[in-house]
Amino acid sequence: MEGSLGQKHKPQEFNLVSISELASSSSSSSSSSAPEVARFGGDSGAAELRLRQEADSDDISFDLRTTQIFRLSPVQSVCISEGDAGKEKSHSRGVTLLFRNEEECSAFHSAFDKRKKDDIVQGTRLPNGAISSLKSRFDDKIESSSSKMYFHYYGQLLHQQNMLQDYVRTGTYYAAVMENRADFTGRVVVDVGAGSGILSLFAAQAGAKHVYAVEASEMAEYARILISGNPALSERITVIKGKVEDVELPEKADILISEPMGTLLVNERMLESYVIARDRFLNPNGKMFPTIGRIHMAPFSDEYLFVEVANKALFWQQQNYYGVDLTALHGSAFQGYFSQPVVDAFDPRLLVAASMSHVLDFTNIKEEELYDIDIPLKFVATVGARIHGLACWFDVLFNGSTVQRWLTTAPGAPTTHWYQLRCVLSQPIYVMAGQEITGRLHMVSHSAQSYTIYLTLSAKMWGPGAEQGGILQSSSCKLDLKEPYYRMSQPQAYPVAQDQQQHPLMQPQDLSIQPQDLEDADLMLQASPNSGAPLNSLIDNI
């Protein structure tokens, strides 16, 4: 054995008795007197193992990230590398290595393991450009294209402004902090996903000893500027640019504050970052603002909405579109429209049963529990109706020591930029008053920072024979929470009166939405990378 062990990315050599290729026409052991050499790391520092059978032969190169090593005997090992998945006709490759003695064989194995591990920790770039490493917990589960768009979106002041202009949201946070000064005064606070820094400034106003404002997007720079523009507070706030999954803080927090809620509470998957921040930064028994979240659900009946969604696919029923028959795609288009959850503010009188709720306790939920959320459904119809789907909304609780305050997005409550969400069934089901409706709402997270939703609603047997518990009718659908249909161009008769109360600075005429505004807003929303927050864009147009 030659060379020094343990120096990261410095070439490291081992002399061998023989190197022979497996399953190769050129398979042979060298008979030359020159030693056969196994060498880790090229001059480029690449994570590779190079094998030279003869002094003047070409090296056999193995990429350590795709290579495994097995010990066949005390002095013999086999190296197998995977074929290149990106290349046609690429095969796995193997070589047998015969060492001079057991110690050298063991040393080679240790060096192999260490090289491989070091490479993973350092995050070496793969040939396809992705990072192969133990990246941050965020990057491990989220596609880089999604997070790039996501943080680009939040890096823009206009989108932060839109959230700030949701006065129900921001006003409730302000009230929750100020009414619970005791939870902030003299305390260390972490603002998880600080955005413009507004919640950090609220915490400092409430007397926080120090606030760490963690923000991953370019908004961190604007937050610094905003905070230094408030010199009475700025000394007690430090902005840290980075993901909460990655950054280090100099001390633990007594309280976390965050606004991690997306459409249907869970969209954007930021709750997971909130929970990771809890585990990384919060003192035992520390507080979380918000503390819990609840998803509320109830079946609804809305013939207009159903017809509207179904009619969207009519375009594809044309048999002569510039001479082309489009009907072959009608079925797919129809399914496509029903896979979009509908986001709007609806009249709560459309609900046909009392709602039920599912609680997410941010103080003790595990991050992994947010990957797959499975909710059994059970309702009793209050009226006879055709059920067109499931309506959902959420609320969060700030469980302060002084005051408990809820922020709600319920239908009929003052409208927020989250509105409500409805999953529409392509096959409605019929129920009578008193009939039981069962089902399941299953939400499975995906790497584009959102969820696939599987919904089933069933009408249970009713009247004579009901005790046998059979299902009369059942309907299911699959939706992508990342691709909602923002239905804001419909008249929103019910919530307008509520809105006017909530926006005292606005005149009623300011609330009227012009068709052009809506078209523009709709386009902006469609183009937005993130289906959780872009509804804020509408506020611009109001």
Ligand SMILES: C[S@@+](CC[C@H](N)C(=O)[O-])C[C@H]1O[C@@H](n2cnc3c(N)ncnc32)[C@H](O)[C@@H]1O
């Ligand atoms: C919904 S906004 C809230 C902004 C601000 N706290 C407010 O209430 O106005 C969420 C913010 O969290 C940031 N964010 C999301 N995930 C993050 C993460 N893992 N680490 C750090 N920041 C994150 C986003 O860039 C965005 O600015």
